Amino acid sequence: MPYALRPAGLSDAAAITDLLNEVDRIEIGRPETDLHTVEADLKRPDVDLERDSWLAFHDDRLVAYGLLWDESAGERVDIDHYLLPDHQDVGQRLLDAMEARALEKARGNGADRAVVHLHLNTQPTLDTGLIEKRGWYVVRRYHVLRRPVDPAEDLVPQVPPGVRLRSCAEEADRARVHALYQSSFAQHFDFQPRGYDQWLHDVDADALDWSLVWIASTEELGDVGFLLARDDREAMGWIRSIGVVREGRGLGIGGLLLRNAFAAFAARGRDVVGLGVDTANATGAPALYARHGMAVHFAVDTWEAVLR
Structure with missing residues (x-):
């Protein structure tokens, strides 16, 4: 042709x-x-x-x-x-x-x-x-997960004593999200360190609704986790990234951030929320998402070629 x-x-x-x-x-x-x-x-x-x-x-x-x-x-x-x-x-x-x-x-x-x-x-x-x-050969598999949400069932979660959730309203908070992202994803497969300005472009910061970005903190540890979501996809509400630093894991922070995002999307009239996850993620993320009702929508493979 x-x-x-x-x-x-x-x-x-x-x-x-x-x-x-x-x-x-x-x-x-x-x-x-x-x-x-x-x-x-x-x-x-x-x-x-x-x-x-x-x-x-x-x-x-x-x-x-x-x-x-x-x-x-x-x-x-x-x-x-x-x-x-x-x-x-x-x-x-x-x-x-x-x-x-x-x-x-x-x-x-x-x-x-x-x-x-x-x-x-x-x-x-x-x-x-x-x-x-x-x-070329396959080196990793990712799942795109999705979950229905309902404003009658997905209510704003009660925050446990000693834990705080805040939306990312100020520039300083955006910088904190960047730092938390770099720290919580540093050991993940294929992670590439990104400077603050590079990261802002990666997340399309100018078009991002920062009220859908939250930081979780505890009295003892300070800021330990974040969730960055987007409401500009026609198909579904989208959780672009969620991370908890190593010392904050096992405290229920990830589940709290997820439930908060589900509630926010449901309140906005969304009926489905999605995200992507590395199936070999060593932090337990796939099991966390499954416990919160997220199911596989489709799967994506990472193919690699080494060229000399």
């Missing part, structure tokens, strides 16, 4: 969103990609759209999209790759270009190899047999 390839621009965000929702319908049964999410990706400070993005068109129809970014300033590089199932050949052409660019980025960072990660639905539109032949 003849294809036209070019880099993406911000003006392509709507077409990319349509493509990703078409992929969503195939992989999970319904569209769940929002325009603002695509726009935020295209605006990443670590992305040069001319060199780090790819669009493939067939008869003026967008059929494949790729994006590459580099958070590590080292060997680790991330890519996104989406295509319609009847266009595997151009998907391979995009991977050729993305692998070459990933190695170039890693070498520019002073590394002698690139360790590239790609997240794919466990039943993706991309033929995984083709990428296995290229040397």
